[in-house]
Amino acid sequence: MELTGAEILIRCLQEEGVEYVFGYPGGAVLNIYDELFKQNRVKHVLVRHEQGAVHAADGYSRSSQKIGVALVTSGPGVTNAVTGIATAYMDSIPMVVITGQVPTAAIGQDAFQECDTVGITRPTVKHNFLVKNVDDLAVTIKKAFYLATTGRPGPVLVDIPKDVSQQKADFSYPKTISLRSYNPVTKGHAGQIRKAVQLLLEAKRPMVYSGGGVILNDAADQLTRLVHLLGFPCTNTLMGLGGFPGTDPQFTGLPGMHGTYESNMAMQNCDVLLAVGARFDDRVIGDPAHFYRADRKIIHIDIDPSSISKRVKVDVPIVGYVGDVLSEMVKQIESSPARPDPVALKAWWAEIKEWQRKDCLRYDRNSKLIKPQFVIQKLYELTKGDAFVTSDVGQHQMWAAQYYKFDKPRRWINSGGLGTMGFGLPSAMGVQLANPNADVVCITGEASIQMCIQELSTCKQYHLPIKIVNLNNRYMGMVRQWQEFFYGNRYAESYMDALPDFVKLAEAYGHVGLKIEQPRDVEGALREALAQKDRLVFLDVITDQTENVFPMVPGGKGLTEMILAEEL
Amino acid sequence: MRHILSILVENEAGALSRIAGLFSARGYNIESLTVAPTEDATMSRMTIVTSGSDDVIEQITKQLNKLVEVVKVVDLTEGNHIERELMLVKVRAAGKDRDEMKRLADIFRGRILDVTDKSYTIELTGTGAKLDAFLQTIEPGVILETVRTGASGIGRGERILRI
Ligand SMILES: Cc1ncc(C[n+]2csc(CCOP(=O)(O)OP(=O)(O)O)c2C)c(N)n1
Numbered sequence: 001m002e003l004t005g006a007e008i009l010i011r012c013l014q015e016e017g018v019e020y021v022f023g024y025p026g027g028a029v030l031n032i033y034d035e036l037f038k039q040n041r042v043k044h045v046l047v048r049h050e051q052g053a054v055h056a057a058d059g060y061s062r063s064s065q066k067i068g069v070a071l072v073t074s075g076p077g078v079t080n081a082v083t084g085i086a087t088a089y090m091d092s093i094p095m096v097v098i099t100g101q102v103p104t105a106a107i108g109q110d111a112f113q114e115c116d117t118v119g120i121t122r123p124t125v126k127h128n129f130l131v132k133n134v135d136d137l138a139v140t141i142k143k144a145f146y147l148a149t150t151g152r153p154g155p156v157l158v159d160i161p162k163d164v165s166q167q168k169a170d171f172s173y174p175k176t177i178s179l180r181s182y183n184p185v186t187k188g189h190a191g192q193i194r195k196a197v198q199l200l201l202e203a204k205r206p207m208v209y210s211g212g213g214v215i216l217n218d219a220a221d222q223l224t225r226l227v228h229l230l231g232f233p234c235t236n237t238l239m240g241l242g243g244f245p246g247t248d249p250q251f252t253g254l255p256g257m258h259g260t261y262e263s264n265m266a267m268q269n270c271d272v273l274l275a276v277g278a279r280f281d282d283r284v285i286g287d288p289a290h291f292y293r294a295d296r297k298i299i300h301i302d303i304d305p306s307s308i309s310k311r312v313k314v315d316v317p318i319v320g321y322v323g324d325v326l327s328e329m330v331k332q333i334e335s336s337p338a339r340p341d342p343v344a345l346k347a348w349w350a351e352i353k354e355w356q357r358k359d360c361l362r363y364d365r366n367s368k369l370i371k372p373q374f375v376i377q378k379l380y381e382l383t384k385g386d387a388f389v390t391s392d393v394g395q396h397q398m399w400a401a402q403y404y405k406f407d408k409p410r411r412w413i414n415s416g417g418l419g420t421m422g423f424g425l426p427s428a429m430g431v432q433l434a435n436p437n438a439d440v441v442c443i444t445g446e447a448s449i450q451m452c453i454q455e456l457s458t459c460k461q462y463h464l465p466i467k468i469v470n471l472n473n474r475y476m477g478m479v480r481q482w483q484e485f486f487y488g489n490r491y492a493e494s495y496m497d498a499l500p501d502f503v504k505l506a507e508a509y510g511h512v513g514l515k516i517e518q519p520r521d522v523e524g525a526l527r528e529a530l531a532q533k534d535r536l537v538f539l540d541v542i543t544d545q546t547e548n549v550f551p552m553v554p555g556g557k558g559l560t561e562m563i564l565a566e567e568l
Numbered sequence: 569m570r571h572i573l574s575i576l577v578e579n580e581a582g583a584l585s586r587i588a589g590l591f592s593a594r595g596y597n598i599e600s601l602t603v604a605p606t607e608d609a610t611m612s613r614m615t616i617v618t619s620g621s622d623d624v625i626e627q628i629t630k631q632l633n634k635l636v637e638v639v640k641v642v643d644l645t646e647g648n649h650i651e652r653e654l655m656l657v658k659v660r661a662a663g664k665d666r667d668e669m670k671r672l673a674d675i676f677r678g679r680i681l682d683v684t685d686k687s688y689t690i691e692l693t694g695t696g697a698k699l700d701a702f703l704q705t706i707e708p709g710v711i712l713e714t715v716r717t718g719a720s721g722i723g724r725g726e727r728i729l730r731i
Contacts, residue, residue, distance in 0.1 A: 118582060119585070122582075122585070122586060122589055123589060123593050126636070127636040130581070130582070147636060179636065180639060180731060181577075181578050181636060181637055181638060181639040182636050304634065305630050305633070305634075306627065306630035306631050306633075306634050309623070309626065310627060313623075
């Protein structure tokens, strides 16, 4: 049967089971929008800025096992989307981005709304395609979904010129696809796994460090089983929170720049480090030379060979899907009589408990001002740790990660790699659509929220009852903190003068706004907001302006060279 | 250390820019890059001469392999290999220097492809080092123009790079 390119595209999306497309129309995608209009299986969510479309698709992917799809027009539609695409790329989020392009004959002519989409996005996608012939469209879409979701996931972009969406071709959607040039190694090497298990069983001061790979590969159960079986301490990176239960006694909190004292001390002083789906990011290990100086053996499981021995040389690399490798490890340990030395392990735990006694996340609970940490703790209690929490970027993000305990994967949604302010609200839209009955909370700051504030309008249109917790310190807090510590209190351009009245702003968009200025009002306001199941509530929480995030490993310092709260 | 990477890559629009982009984005060196289709027109063979520590070369190889269009990557310098580069050089060749230039080209097994009464255009193939040596032997003022292809490489003996 002959269909137009636009019809083919929609049929492909239907075949892939796509439920939502997040997008924004324009000239180059009008054929596609016309076909979207004529059907109702694939629902379109109209955002207010293309960055929002991509973040929403991203939040949809992160919070479900489904894949987010974004659709934008050529030229400015694409350039607006780039921040979102790069954000997804840095965190390896599966996503398909469809972009309109000027007609093939106009490409290269500096046509109206033309840009080199494939060129601009190339460094920020797993792969991208320009479809020049309608006959190639269906197979290209199939490839896009396949590439986005297999191996190390990531965003894949398909650029479709306007004439291609108009021309006709026979439609048949391939059931499967294989590319001779793309064969990710997915099954861990048996010999390496045996070696790793041996090392783990002989460890005296072991540490497990897991990252986003565990979440992306849905391997939280396998990780939890392994860690329980071995009785080892476990830390989850900012991308890995929920990979191991945050309330488990074996959990030591975040590692890294704003990690706990105990996690960082254990990362540095362990004799065997098991890294699972994590990439030894600079925000996690600090100065790599300092990190590497410690005498320990490192096992690294990752789907991406290029992540292994990139920043830190490892002793036992294992390339493969982390879930399968962890299962195999569990199997081998369960069928072996050997167990880690209980005496050594006990002594190691005693050392860790000693570090925990520093109580590094302590803060002033009697303050007359609202402490941001307190707000997060209350939120955690009231939602029983079961909300989906998105965040923006800054101090509030770190506090959310430190004080909200995530027991389940895919509940904590943040831009860890790119650190994109503006991510919180639009990603929450995708999260809410993927999880319609769940509590979705966006923890943000008054600077970040203004980067995509326009999406409040989208929330109204689609009745998304997100709860926005704006930790309003009237500063770009994280910037101010660095200026306080490292730039002699010269607060260059980090104060947000002329802030809007957020309550009125929320109301103007048709939502509920509440301002909270006293610690004693925090709990009630949160309760009230969470009780409004069908309304978006914007909580403008006026917090202590001077609060800082501790512990802190200053940039370029060693992981154990932490600044703790009492040292200032 | 200098390495010669041989890459089999899908012969698709954009593959070259993906590879070149990878090198610039990650700050890797490219000394030279050559590319042309193979006997199978759907695939191109690329030779990249680069340099870096073992760690850097390992990363380059892994990053190249990660590109969706890259089919295979081999570091030729890990084993015995042959390396050849083609150079065309136009030199001043007048008066008494004319014979000397011809002799020199012969010594380097060069071929004179084009002649005017004031110049020769010489074709030379060999390793990069041999071509350098030729250029160093003649006076700089005599060289009017040079064009080099960059190295192509292939494994010796049974070493074969194909899918
Ligand atoms: C798009 C973007 N621009 C700039 C930055 C740099 N940056 C990181 S944190 C921050 C301040 C964030 O302030 P706010 O949202 O109020 O959060 P707070 O740190 O006060 O909690 C800035 C400007 C960024 N991460 N993203």
